[in-house]
Amino acid sequence: MHKISVFGSSCKKNEKRIPIHPALFEQIPENIRHQLIFEEGYAASLGVKDSYLRENFGGVVSREELFSLGDVWLLPKPEKEDFKFFSEGKILWGWPHCVQGHDIAQAAIDAKMTLVAWEAMYGGSDRTHVFYRNNELAGYAAVQHMMMLTGKTGYFGRRLKAAVLGFGATARGAINCLKSLGIVDVSVYSQRPNHLLNAPIESITYKQMLRRDGKTFLEGNQYQDFVTPVDVLREYDVVVNCILQDPVNPIMFIEEQDMACIDKQMDIIDISCDRGMGFYFAKPTTFDEPSFNVGAHINYYCVDHTPTLYWDSASYEITRSIMSYLPEFINGTWKQNPVLTAAVEIENGLIINNKIIKFQKRNPEYPYIRK
Missing domain, CATH: 3.40.50.720 (NAD(P)-binding Rossmann-like Domain)
Structure with a gap:
């Protein structure tokens, strides 16, 4: 024994x-x-x-x-x-x-x-992740924390528009939190086609993410019209990254040269927490300093153990x-x-x-x- x-x-x-x-x-x-x-x-x-x-x-x-x-x-x-x-x-x-x-x-x-x-x-x-409930809570807690830090809610103030990257357990937690905060204009970008999504959440817009020749594209305003990620994400107030990265072949959404295209305030909640992946400035943050500014418009959050809030x-x-x-x-x-x-x-x-x-x-x- x-x-x-x-x-x-x-x-x-x-x-x-x-x-x-x-x-x-x-x-x-x-x-x-x-x-x-x-x-x-x-x-x-x-x-x-x-x-x-x-x-x-x-x-x-x-x-x-x-x-x-x-x-x-x-x-x-x-x-x-x-x-x-x-x-x-x-x-x-x-x-x-x-x-x-x-x-x-x-x-x-x-x-x-x-x-x-x-x-x-x-x-x-x-192949369900054994800790999927913890992952859901990570998504829920991260969104809740960042929205409190930035002083926003969907029930009061201006109407907010959110994008969620990925559709696993973490994304489900993030979506449920966004909805609980009154943010109803939510779009999910998944690598799977819409008809293959498992148990989609109601009242959410689903679009596709595409990988081609090592680059990432997101579906634009027209069906199957794929454009660079920054051209899509720049329209959102809140971007939540829930992608499960392959460290050897990471997905990138915002590169340094894309910064000139972002001309409005954007809160990025990076629940994936992968240094240098997803966003060129990506790095884990702490509860002491949970977010930092990138350029004139991006407020970036990447606390890497958000479930401990609950x-x-x-x-x-x-x-x-x-x-x-x-x-x-x-x-x-x-x-x-x-x-x-x-x-x-x-x-x-x-x-x-x-x-x-x-x-x-x-x-x-x-x-x-x-x-």
């Missing part, structure tokens, strides 16, 4: 989500509970006491002790401060984002660690997503689950996801020195 270290704090500033919500403690089987070791003060903000965790689970220890005691680390947001604890044979199960994260990839290689990525977990015949609800959804996989890690049978094996980015220091090698320009042979 393997033990799982359950972290209740994050070195990422303002990150408040926890991986197992106390409202769902009772659903964890008895034999599984005693293999879970919690961080001191876990879920204290939700009224949980360490004495309760000691009595009903496998123990309570300091954050530092969790790294040595647990075989599997249930750590949603690993940060640089955590890398010094990486050690051979340990498994990190969370959001490592190691394709674009050189430092965490290198730390895992050097320590011969295994990284199982939440962002790469897909299941079912339609940390209680987000933690509940995370728990529902991971609950069924806990026994497999504890019993040591997780490699028999295709959802988990497909999410292995690095295994015992060996790179499994070749996109890490391509994006980081590494040598394809161990120890994967950068070129």
Whole structure:
């Protein structure tokens, strides 16, 4: 039987989500509970006491002790401060984002660690993202936050027009938030033709996005009339980017030379949060400085962990997503689950996801020195 270290704090500033919500403690089987070791003060903000965790689970220890005691680390947001604890044979199960994260990839290689990525977990015949509810909440929270920061709502003031790029779970959350704020003039640009969209949301205009010879085009005012993205986006007050990028072949919507075409105020909410992708100025922002101005007209927002705004609800959804996989890690049978094996980015220091090698320009042979 393997033990799982359950972290209740994050070195990422303002990150408040926890991986197992106390409202769902009772659903964890008895034999599984005693293999879970919690961080001191876990879920204290939700009224949980360490004495309760000691009595009903496998123990309570300091954050530092969790790294040595647990075989599997249930750590949603690993940060640089955590890398010094990486050690051979340990498994990190969370959001490592190691394709674009050189430092965490290198730390895992050097320590011969295994990284199982939440962002790469897909299941079912339609390959639904296991954390799709968290992704929906990311879209909802980002739009809500930016609209508050910019002092706008669709129910009062001037009429607002919004574009949503992509139509996955994040986009659904963004659309639902826009509608809840009274913004009803919403257009969605998807790479799929309209008739192939899965469960479209009512009262939304759907248009197509086209990739041709490495360039991106958006459908204009006329059906199947594809033009450069800036010619379309410059007409919107709010642009929400929800595209799932391929880091090796990114989609671009606004390049530096396009700035002269933008002559009105535009709020860009970049939920994809991919540095240098989508927009030439794209980079993650923080809750301390959530947005910045680009040129005279663009206000750009790119906080990369918006669900933490609704940390209680987000933690509940995370728990529902991971609950069924806990026994497999504890019993040591997780490699028999295709959802988990497909999410292995690095295994015992060996790179499994070749996109890490391509994006980081590494040598394809161990120890994967950068070129």
